[in-house]
Amino acid sequence: MDKSWILNFLLLILHLRITQAAFGVGGGVGVGVGGGSGGVFWVGGKINSPEAPKSSVSKLDGAYTALQAWKSVITNDPLKILDSWVGPDVCSYKGVFCSNLQSEMASSTVLVVAGIDLNHANLQGTLVKELSLLTDMSLLHLNSNRFTGTVPNTFKDLTSLEELDLSNNQLSGPFPSVTLYMPSLFYLDIRFNSFSGSLPQELFSKNLDAIFVNNNQFEGEIPQNLGNSPASVINLANNNLNGNIPTSFGFMGSKVKEILFLNNQLTGCIPEGVGLFTEIQVLDVSFNSLMGHVPDTLSCMENIEVLNLAHNKLSGELSEVLCSLRSLANLTVAYNFFSGFSQQCSKLFFRNIGFDFSLNCIPGRNMQRPQPECSVVPGGSLSCIRIPTPKPLVCGSLVVSTTNNTHHTSVTSPSQSP
Numbered sequence: 001m002d003k004s005w006i007l008n009f010l011l012l013i014l015h016l017r018i019t020q021a022a023f024g025v026g027g028g029v030g031v032g033v034g035g036g037s038g039g040v041f042w043v044g045g046k047i048n049s050p051e052a053p054k055s056s057v058s059k060l061d062g063a064y065t066a067l068q069a070w071k072s073v074i075t076n077d078p079l080k081i082l083d084s085w086v087g088p089d090v091c092s093y094k095g096v097f098c099s100n101l102q103s104e105m106a107s108s109t110v111l112v113v114a115g116i117d118l119n120h121a122n123l124q125g126t127l128v129k130e131l132s133l134l135t136d137m138s139l140l141h142l143n144s145n146r147f148t149g150t151v152p153n154t155f156k157d158l159t160s161l162e163e164l165d166l167s168n169n170q171l172s173g174p175f176p177s178v179t180l181y182m183p184s185l186f187y188l189d190i191r192f193n194s195f196s197g198s199l200p201q202e203l204f205s206k207n208l209d210a211i212f213v214n215n216n217q218f219e220g221e222i223p224q225n226l227g228n229s230p231a232s233v234i235n236l237a238n239n240n241l242n243g244n245i246p247t248s249f250g251f252m253g254s255k256v257k258e259i260l261f262l263n264n265q266l267t268g269c270i271p272e273g274v275g276l277f278t279e280i281q282v283l284d285v286s287f288n289s290l291m292g293h294v295p296d297t298l299s300c301m302e303n304i305e306v307l308n309l310a311h312n313k314l315s316g317e318l319s320e321v322l323c324s325l326r327s328l329a330n331l332t333v334a335y336n337f338f339s340g341f342s343q344q345c346s347k348l349f350f351r352n353i354g355f356d357f358s359l360n361c362i363p364g365r366n367m368q369r370p371q372p373e374c375s376v377v378p379g380g381s382l383s384c385i386r387i388p389t390p391k392p393l394v395c396g397s398l399v400v401s402t403t404n405n406t407h408h409t410s411v412t413s414p415s416q417s418p
Helices: 003-023 054-071 129-133 153-157 177-181 224-228 247-251 296-300 343-349
Strands: 042-044 096-102 109-117 124-126 139-141 146-149 163-165 170-174 187-189 194-197 210-212 217-221 233-235 240-244 258-260 265-268 282-284 289-292 306-308 313-318 330-332 337-341 354-356 398-401 408-411
Touching: 054 109, 054 129, 129 153, 153 177, 224 247, 343 354
Parallel strands: 109 139, 124 146, 139 163, 146 170, 163 187, 170 194, 187 210, 194 217, 210 233, 217 240, 233 258, 240 265, 258 282, 265 289, 282 306, 289 313, 306 330, 313 337, 330 354
Antiparallel strands: 042 096, 096 109, 398 408
């Protein structure tokens, strides 16, 4: 008999058994965090874990190696979470979630570690390079622990990682640039750590939806390409950043909803154009040293709910259109050098809107600066670039001309300031 025929028959039988094992995986707990393609469910946390298909064994072996290496450097586990990290069944480990993902062979699925959630576990230790073996992981949440050291460079191999939350730990060193090489990452949270140095320009060119770097020790100027970021939320607060707010921020796209610069060492003007193209809801530049007048284009922020300009050195008068913004819930301009505001601003009190204008230089108003402090306005010689604006201001209307005769872009919106 032809031996090749026998060999092919045996291979077919083997393939059918693997397929049957793959489709026989059942049970588990559903969690609404995706990652990967095909039918997905999570298993973990000591719930009866399914038997892994043979095609999954190598991936789970790698996960076992990674998690045991990590466990070995955890020096304190007051909640005894890692007591469950025993044996090769990593899908039963507390805080580890597995999912069944479609394999390259359409007829089978592969069981992988797809997420780790150890938020508020109060673990003490470091992050180990072996965690990069978890290449199918889409979620790594480690906030509110006591991890120290740096983020391993091997984390660049976490090609499926979409969410990285390392907030509220004791991590240090320069900005973890390895995060910029994670191709799938769209949520980055490293706030409340001890990272230092400058912010890389690539941070604002990466396709991130959320950037939280607040409450660290970053210093230097904000990269000039800030306005290129596609993120909807950017938090730079409570660092040691200095210099001007980049001009590009004035022409940021409509995707940004919240941006916080508060409590840094920023100087110069609020960039002209802020508000023209954005649907921003929260803007906080408080506790800096910004000077000059408030740009007219701020009055275009029809969706702004919280606008905080407090504790700067801003001057001039608050315009009527700024105080007429329809979505405004809180306007704070305290501790500046504003010399007046319109009748429309007075109506904010009757609209039940928080309006704090204390410690300015507004004549006839209570709780203002002493007159000697108002005799010399800070930044009086500062020249802020101002674009002449029509009255009423046409929001979202700007013609951008370049030196290239073949390229001319006109962006027009019918909306006008209130």
